Amino acid sequence: MLKSLAALFFYARFLLPFSAIGHRRRVAARPAPPFNFSGQRWCVTGASGGIGRAIVLGALRGGAEVHALARDAAKLEALRNEAGEDAARLHLVRVDLSSLAETEAWAAHAPRFDVLVHNVGVMLHEHRTTTEGVETSFATNVLVPFAMTAALRSAAAVDAGSLIISVSSGGAYGAKLDLDALEARVPTAHDGFMAYAQHKRAQMELTRWWNTQADGPRALVMHPGWVDTDGVRSSLPGFRRSLQRVLRDGAQGADTALWLAATRPEPSPEGGVWLDRHRDDEHAFAMTRGGASAEALSCFLNNRIAAAKSKRK
Ligand SMILES: NC(=O)c1ccc[n+]([C@@H]2O[C@H](COP(=O)([O-])OP(=O)(O)OC[C@H]3O[C@@H](n4cnc5c(N)ncnc54)[C@H](OP(=O)(O)O)[C@@H]3O)[C@@H](O)[C@H]2O)c1
Structure with missing residues (x-):
């Protein structure tokens, strides 16, 4: 009962800003010319559907060459068809981004990227583990993106001139970073909703961490608002049914990532999370402050x- 009331309060608090109406209002305050990414090479994870797909199409439209990473060959092929003439600059990469081995093997031979978008993200209500023994949502949302970034840096595929954009979520506003809550080691301890909130909070700390690294890429973190995607359809069906009329479309969810890449604002020492071309506070409630530090998270x-x-050996 208390949990349901807290969820109701949480959704009511963000109903307007995270909806399509909130998007239109705030973006209108920061108009921009069509985005120009010509001469740039991008990598987008979770690229075959939802927000990732819209980011790929937006980057291609702006003239970028894009490496689109996801698992499903048919969905990737559909993306190629949708790209039309821009498909000449699109590279489809089939990789399981919950697997350290697969992702690091790909990263070791990757070309240099101007923009790396860590978009892939899942909310899993059942407890599952990868073949490497890691809880699957933690692997996909946090562990593998962290390892992938390190592997890309080692391969000089991201460098001081690159920009990392992480797609977090308003779900982070419900969590104070607790390292022990990132990954349930036993199925009964897994709460998909709370784990997702922790992962989305962790993305904010990882962004802070990357920005402390000398000669490393710059990093920004954003959230897309509430977007009608397959992910929402499968993980939050009740939420989607109630709010379908005000959910954003993929392009509205992708807008902030594209705008950040086009304008490249300097990361602020205080951090901040971008939504609809504006930097917001990383905390909406005092209770989420004071969690684990970026350094503790990286260790x-x-x-x-x-x-x-x-374990693999
Ligand atoms: N939708 C929203 O309202 C919302 C709100 C806040 C934040 N977000 C964040 O936005 C991001 C995108 O969300 P979305 O709603 O667009 O998700 P989605 O509709 O579920 O799409 C997820 C994409 O990730 C790919 N993917 C999933 N697991 C993968 C894996 N192990 N390896 C490779 N690719 C994988 C999927 O493709 P394959 O099946 O082909 O692998 C698909 O292309 C996530 O980080 C999410 O947390 C979304």
Whole structure:
């Protein structure tokens, strides 16, 4: 009962800003010329559907060459068809982004990227583990993007001139970063909704971490608002039924990522999360402040990667 009331309060608080109406209002305050990305090479994860697909199409429209990463060959082919003439600049990459081994193997031979969009994200209500023994949503949302970034840096595929954009979520407003809550080790401890909130909060701390690295890429974190995608359809069917009329479309969800890449605002020392071309506070409620630090998170993830790899041997 208390949990339902808290959820109701949470959704009511963000109903307007995260809806399509909120998007139109705020974007109108920051108009921009058509985005120009010609001469740039992009990598977009989770690219075959939803917001990722819209980011790929927007980047291609702006003249970028795009490497689109996802698992499903048919969905990737549909993306190629949708790209039309721009498909000449589109590279489809089939990779399981919950797998450290597959993702690192791809990263080791990747070309240099001007823009890396960590878009892939899942909310899983059932507890599942990858073949490497990592809870699947934690692997997909946090662990593998962290390892992938390190592997791309080692391969000089991202460098000081690159920009990382992480697609977080308003779900982060419900969580104070707790390293022990990132990954349930036993099925009964898994709460898909709360794990997702932790992962989306972790993306904000990872952004802070990347920005502390000398000679590394710059990083920004954004959230897309509430977007009508397959992900929402499968993980939040009741939410979608109630709010369908005000949900955003993929292009509205992708707009902030494209705008950030076009305008490249300097990361602020205070952090901040971008929504609809405006930088918002990373916290909406005092209770989410004071969680684990960016440094503690990066140590935790390095240890978790080492543990997963040692099991593989
Ligand atoms: N939709 C929203 O309202 C909303 C709100 C806030 C934040 N977000 C965030 O926005 C991002 C995109 O969300 P979405 O709603 O567009 O998701 P979606 O509709 O579920 O699409 C997810 C994409 O990721 C790919 N994917 C999933 N698992 C993968 C894996 N293991 N390896 C490779 N690719 C994988 C899927 O393609 P394949 O099946 O082909 O692999 C698909 O292209 C996520 O980070 C999400 O947290 C969404």
